[in-house]
Amino acid sequence: MRIDLHAHSAISDGTDTPAGVVLRARDLGIDVLALTDHDTFDGLPEALACGTTVGVRVVRGVEVSCTLLGSSVHLVGYGPREEDEDLAEELRRIRQGRSGRVPAMLAKLHQLGYPLTMAEVEAQVGDSPSVGRPHIADALVAKGFFPDRNAVFDSLLADGGPAFVDRYAPDVRHALRLLRAAGAATVLAHPWGRGSRRVLDETVLASLAHDYGLDGIEVDHTDHDESTRAELRAIAERVGLLVTGSSDYHGAGKRDNELGCNLTDPLVFHALMDVVSTRGGRP
Numbered sequence: 200m201r202i203d204l205h206a207h208s209a210i211s212d213g214t215d216t217p218a219g220v221v222l223r224a225r226d227l228g229i230d231v232l233a234l235t236d237h238d239t240f241d242g243l244p245e246a247l248a249c250g251t252t253v254g255v256r257v258v259r260g261v262e263v264s265c266t267l268l269g270s271s272v273h274l275v276g277y278g279p280r281e282e283d284e285d286l287a288e289e290l291r292r293i294r295q296g297r298s299g300r301v302p303a304m305l306a307k308l309h310q311l312g313y314p315l316t317m318a319e320v321e322a323q324v325g326d327s328p329s330v331g332r333p334h335i336a337d338a339l340v341a342k343g344f345f346p347d348r349n350a351v352f353d354s355l356l357a358d359g360g361p362a363f364v365d366r367y368a369p370d371v372r373h374a375l376r377l378l379r380a381a382g383a384a385t386v387l388a389h390p391w392g393r394g395s396r397r398v399l400d401e402t403v404l405a406s407l408a409h410d411y412g413l414d415g416i417e418v419d420h421t422d423h424d425e426s427t428r429a430e431l432r433a434i435a436e437r438v439g440l441l442v443t444g445s446s447d448y449h450g451a452g453k454r455d456n457e458l459g460c461n462l463t464d465p466l467v468f469h470a471l472m473d474v475v476s477t478r479g480g481r482p
């Protein structure tokens with residue numbers, strides 16, 4: 200069984216429609232696919248309907264943008280009750296923070312010699328309920344300033360980069376409480392990707408697991424090399440965390456993240472779905 204538990208559609212910052220992601224999963228022989236758009240559930244109905252039609256099991260997911268000790272950390276929830284008002288309210292707040300600082304980033308870009316209008320950014324947003332850095336990057340690519348999204352992040356938009364402006368994100372411990380209360384199983388996405396290793400050492404991971412009920416960590420991910428994966432696997436074993444593997448597919452928006460490039464063990468998937476059932480979520 201091929202199980203991929205982390206993928207994005209154009210409802211956040213991927214480039215395929217939700218149904219398009221599911222169709223691609225079917226074409227690649229994937230049996231179980233979680234749609235985990237950033238901070239929104241808006242893509243789930245279309246993905247679930249398409250999955251029913253083409254025979255791919257679609258899992259409800261969301262990737263919540265969080266912080267821990269000043270670093271950006273991503274927490275994936277599986278099977279939340281989307282109507283949970285506390286979770287929905289927090290996701291709205293995150294989305295508003297993301298969109299709200301776009302004018303400040305456009306001002307910085309202007310000063311740096313990359314003039315860009317809000318209309319040019321909005322042309323890249325599609326059906327996403329918030330506007331973020333990936334859309335700004337796409338607009339700069341569309342104007343011919345850079346060859347692809349990654350190049351824009353590398354020169355301008357990465358955390359702390361010359362055109363970066365910070366935004367609201369909840370502490371990961373608060374997001375863990377909200378997701379669990381909404382019935383979700385929780386997995387830290389790419390815990391040692393992009394500098395978050397500094398804040399997510401074994402002591403912190405153990406505390407998130409034992410004191411805040413974190414269920415797993417995403418170990419097999421393109422942001423982790425082989426030795427990183429081995430270290431994380433050993434920590435997960437000692438601390439008692441489930442280990443997942445996923446693509447973090449973004450369509451044309453990310454290199455090296457094809458659907459199914461990393462997979463999750465079926466036993467782990469079933470353990471996660473058992474957690475969702477126990478918490479009253481939607482497996």
Ligand code: AMP
Pocket residue numbers: 212237264297330331332333348349352353356357358366393
């Ligand atoms: P935002 O929510 O507007 O701050 O944008 C964050 C999103 O941009 C993340 O969810 C990633 O998809 C993407 N992103 C962040 N940092 C990088 C990076 N260094 N390289 C490529 N994509 C990135």
Ligand code: FE
Pocket residue numbers: 207212237449
């Ligand atoms: Fe993303």
Ligand code: FE
Pocket residue numbers: 262273388389
């Ligand atoms: Fe992420």
Ligand code: ZN
Pocket residue numbers: 205207235262388447
């Ligand atoms: Zn992701």
